[in-house]
Amino acid sequence: MDLFDYMREHNKQKEAPLAARLRPSSLEEVVGQQHIIGKGKLLYRAIVADQLRSVIFYGPPGTGKTTLAKVIANTTSAEFLQLNATSSGKKEMEELIGQAKNNQGMYGKKTMLFIDEIHRFNKSQQDYLLPFVEDGTVVLIGATTENPYFEVNGALLSRSVVFELYPLSREDIRVLLYRAVTDTEKGLGAYGAVLEDDAADFLADAANGDARAALSAAELAVLTTERGTDGKIHITLDVASECIQKRVVRYDKSGDNHYDVVSAFIKSMRGSDPDAAVYYLARMLYAGEDLRFLARRIMICAAEDVGNADPQALVVAASASFAAERLGMPEAQIVLSQAVTYIASAPKSNAACEAIGNAMDVVRSSHTPPVPAHLRDAHYASSAKLGRGTDYRYAHAFPDHYAAQQYLPDGMEGTVFYHPTEHGYERRIREYLDKVREWQTDGMHS
Numbered sequence: 001m002d003l004f005d006y007m008r009e010h011n012k013q014k015e016a017p018l019a020a021r022l023r024p025s026s027l028e029e030v031v032g033q034q035h036i037i038g039k040g041k042l043l044y045r046a047i048v049a050d051q052l053r054s055v056i057f058y059g060p061p062g063t064g065k066t067t068l069a070k071v072i073a074n075t076t077s078a079e080f081l082q083l084n085a086t087s088s089g090k091k092e093m094e095e096l097i098g099q100a101k102n103n104q105g106m107y108g109k110k111t112m113l114f115i116d117e118i119h120r121f122n123k124s125q126q127d128y129l130l131p132f133v134e135d136g137t138v139v140l141i142g143a144t145t146e147n148p149y150f151e152v153n154g155a156l157l158s159r160s161v162v163f164e165l166y167p168l169s170r171e172d173i174r175v176l177l178y179r180a181v182t183d184t185e186k187g188l189g190a191y192g193a194v195l196e197d198d199a200a201d202f203l204a205d206a207a208n209g210d211a212r213a214a215l216s217a218a219e220l221a222v223l224t225t226e227r228g229t230d231g232k233i234h235i236t237l238d239v240a241s242e243c244i245q246k247r248v249v250r251y252d253k254s255g256d257n258h259y260d261v262v263s264a265f266i267k268s269m270r271g272s273d274p275d276a277a278v279y280y281l282a283r284m285l286y287a288g289e290d291l292r293f294l295a296r297r298i299m300i301c302a303a304e305d306v307g308n309a310d311p312q313a314l315v316v317a318a319s320a321s322f323a324a325e326r327l328g329m330p331e332a333q334i335v336l337s338q339a340v341t342y343i344a345s346a347p348k349s350n351a352a353c354e355a356i357g358n359a360m361d362v363v364r365s366s367h368t369p370p371v372p373a374h375l376r377d378a379h380y381a382s383s384a385k386l387g388r389g390t391d392y393r394y395a396h397a398f399p400d401h402y403a404a405q406q407y408l409p410d411g412m413e414g415t416v417f418y419h420p421t422e423h424g425y426e427r428r429i430r431e432y433l434d435k436v437r438e439w440q441t442d443g444m445h446s
Contacts, residue, residue: 018219019212021186022179023067025074031179031211032172033064036163043068043163050076054133054140056118056148056157059165062210065143068165069114072141078110079103081138085120093128100138111138118142119151126153133159167209174204176211180218181235193222193233199240206244217244266297270305274344281340285333295321298339309349309424316342347424355418362415369409404440 024030027037027047036043046052052072057065073080081096100111115121121129133140133156140160144151148162168176180187181195195218207214221235221243228234261280268276284294295317302317320339324332374391393403408415420430 017216018180018188019062019215022176022183022215023070025071027071027075030064030067030071031175032168033068033165035166037068042161047072047075050078052076052112052139052141054142054156054160056140056142056144056152056160056162057165058144058146058148058162060167060209061145062207062212063165063167064211065165066116069116069141069143072112073114076110076112078112078139080112080114082114083116085115085117085125090125090128093125097132097137100132104137110136112141113138114141114143116143117145119144119146119148123153126156130155130159168211169209170201170204173207173209173211173214174200177203177214177218180215181222188219188222191222191233192227192231193225193235195235196237198237199235202237202240203244206241213244262297266301269298269301269340269344270348272344272346272348274341277340277344278337281336282333285329285336291324291329291332291336292321294336295324298336298343302339302343304353305348305350306343306346307349307352307426308429309347309421309426311425313343313346347426349421349423349426351418351420351426358417362412362417369411372406372409374405375407400439402436402439404442 103109103111181193182189203214265280299317302313306313320335323335393405395403420426
């Protein structure tokens, strides 16, 4: 490294965002994640003993994945190399693997390869890494915000230990905030800022477990707030709320948390809790979820979970889908709220859903018998000669608009797929079908 490279690196570190400057250099400085790096825990022991094997760090943004990788870099005797999968390709991987081979072959030295956002690598890029992880050329440290069991090559996963990082607690973030404004070496201590307790509480709560969001807001507050009459910068509640602007909502539309919130949304509608359902709807709308996606989920719930207990539920859901797309936000939230609260409050039955499931099981697991002759199409020229449709009994020509005759194929007579419940409108359907099945058995209305 020449003088210019040194000065460039020095200035880069000096001008880096607060969250990057405050990254700890040792395990003792790490805040949070004690379930994996507390003293005596597996990861703690492996890092301290410099015996780390390939690992995947999985968790939401701002929870310390890169921080742990930097701590490992500072404590290991191995060479530490780094890639970001969003901006690197196979060429960069080949160069680093070549470097790792030299370390191993010429110096007998291990190489740790940290890949941030590893889920961004496609399957072939992940496959390329596999033999070098397997033979020990590199010790892989992957970081991802996505569920690795879906996004990372199964062969890589089988050779790695997955550590899940949790959103930081409010108290953890408070510790980091006070450290940030008092640390004179890496933080903002030289500015003489005072973080008021209610402002710290607000930022810790608003960041929703994301340390980076809280620290960025604190840095903005210190750098943009005028000094008081006492010469200090006072970070008040008003200043804090202005700097973070709006609450950070933990909702990644392409990630794992997305599926968690959607799951809670559907289960709340199914569970007849309109308050919870509309809360999760609000979270998704606030985070910018696609209206069409939400409308589809609402329609599915109306058919699957309400069904014929209230046939209007699907009508309401389908109408809401149309209206929401026509209106757009913010008015669409009113339409979707109407549909969600209606469906959550409606009587529930999944009998129609189970009916098609039962029928599909039979179709999949058995041969397909022919349609009874009297039900076949009688409109083409040769149908009468073949005896097709000739004995069909037109239901409306009989009392109660019902004619007893066989509808299921031979061998399936009496099979029941649809079992209406006693809930809502489906009770009336059940009563009618009980009569129809009785007529069918007795051969009445003939």
